[in-house]
Amino acid sequence: MMIMCKHAHAPVMQIPTGGLDFSVLRCLPKKEKVVVVMGATGTGKSRLSIDLATRFPAEIINSDKMQVYEGLNIVTNKISEEECEGVPHHLLGIVDPEADFTAENFVSTASLAMKSIVGRGKLPIIAGGSNSFIEALVDDENYEFRSRYDVCFLWVDVETMVLNKFVSDRVDQMVAAGMVEEARKMYNPNTDYSKGIRRAIGVPEFDSYFRAEYSSSSDKKTRAMLLKAAINETKINTCKLARRQLDKIHRLENVKGWQIHRLDATRVFQEKGREANDVWAELVSQPASLIVEEFLYTFDNSRDFATNKDIGGRGIRETEMGAVMATATY
Template structure:
C-alpha cells in the first residue's frame, strides 16, 4: 500500500494516494474514513515517478466544507505548496502531460493559480462556454480573473453552430499539442464530463497512449453546494442575465442547438413572450413570471451539477 499525503486545512483535504479495488479513494483527516469515487489516471506512472510521489494512482480529491474556502489566499497557498512536489514530479518524469480540473465550483480560479505556478495553459471543456456571447449566462471567467493566462476554446465558436463531441476532441487535441510544443502543461477545466469522457476513452483519439494525465476533483458537499448555486443564479440576474438573454430572444428560437441550450435561456422564454402583453398596472404579473423563470433556472442548475457529479 502506497503512502498517502493529506492536506487537512479548515475542512479542506487535498489527497493523493491509492484507491481500493472498487475504485474508491480513501483518506483520513478531519473527516475520518471518508470515501470518494474518483476518475482513475489514464496512464500508469513509471516506477520512478510512482516512487518519487509515493503513489500508485495520479488522482487528487479536494473536499470543500465551504465554497469560499478555496478562494482564501492562505488556503490556496497551502494547496499550491502541497501540490508543488506532486505536479513537479509529473513534469519531471513525463514528457506529455495533461491535468484535468473537475468539480462543480472553484475550477477557474484554482486553475489560473496552478497555471501561473506551473507554467501551463488552459483548455475549456464547458459545452456552453465554448460559444461566443452570453458571458453572464454561461458564467465565463472574466478577463481580469484570467490574469493574462491563455484560455483556449473559451468564447471561440459561433453561437448557432452545433459543436459536437468530435469537434471538441479534435480542437482539444490540437491545442494540447500546441501547448506541449511550447514546453507548457495543458490544464483542461471540466465543465462537461461527457466531453472529457469522449476525449479520454475514444480509441480514435488514442489519448491514453499519447499523454500522461492526472485528475484533480474539487468536491463540495451538496448541503453547501445547492445554496451556493442558488445565490450564484441570483447574482447572475442582478448583473444582467435578463437583458443578456433578451438580446438573443426569438419566438422561433431552437433551444436544442448552439448557445441557446444554456441553462438560463429556455427558462426565460415564457417571460419574454408575455412581458409586453401587460400594462403598467399588471407589473405584479410580470414580476411573478420572472420569479418563476429564475426559480426554474435554479432548479435546472442544481440538477445539472448533481448529474455532473454522478458522472464523475
C-alpha cells in the same frame, strides 16, 4: 528546467532479463503530461486551474460546452479577462452561438490545442464541467489520448447542500449583474432551445417571461410572477446540473476506474472573506499544487502517488504528503 521534463527516461519494465537489452526499454518514448480539473458547477474549477497555471508554466483549455460559445458571458458564467490573470485560455468564446459544438468537435479542437501547448514546452490544463467532453477526449476509440499523454485528474468537490445554496445565491448575483437583459438580447420567439448556446441554463427558462413582455395582454403583475418563476427554475436546473455532473464523476471513478484526486472545498463555501481564501489555499490550492508537482516529476505513474515519497530526486516530503492525503483522496 522545463516543467514538462521532456528528456526524462521512461520507467524500466520489471520483466525477466533473459538476455534483453534494457537500454532499449529506457529509450521508449515518454508521454507528455496533462492535468484535468473536474467538478460540479460553481465549485471553483476555473479558480483552481488558474492557481495551478500561475505556479507551473501552463495554459488552460476550456471544457465547458456552453462557455465555448461566443456571447452570454453572464449566463454561462464565463471567466473574465481580469480573472484569467494573464493565463492563456483556449476554446473559450470561440464558437458561433447558432452552431452545434459536439463532443467530436471538442476532441479535435482540444487535441490541436494540447499539441500546440506542449510544443511550447507548457502544461495543458483542461478545466470545465462537461464530463462528456472530457470522457470523449480521454477515452477515445482509437486510444490516441492515452497513448500520447499521462493524465492527472483533480476533482474539486463541495457538499451538496452547501453547493446548492451557493448556486442559488450565485443566480441572484447573475441576475443583478444583467443576466436577464443579456438573455433578452438573444430572445427569438421561434428559436430552438435544443441547439447552440440557447441550450444554456438561464435561456429557455425565461421563454415565458419574454413572451409575456412582447404580449399586449399581459399585465405587470403577471410579468413579475413569470420573472420570479424563471429565476427559480434557473436555480433548480442549475442544482440538477450539479447533481448530474457529480453522478458522471462517480461513474468515471467507480465504473471506468479513473484515478481522481478529490479535493473537498466545502469549508471554503462556509467561510467568508480572508478566512475563505485561507481555507481555499489550505484545502484546495496547496494540496493540488503538490499533487501536480508529484505527477510532473514522477516517472512511474502506475504506483499510488501516496507511496512515492522520493521519486526521481523530486518527491514530495513525507510531512507534506501527509497534509495532502488529509485533504485529497482518490
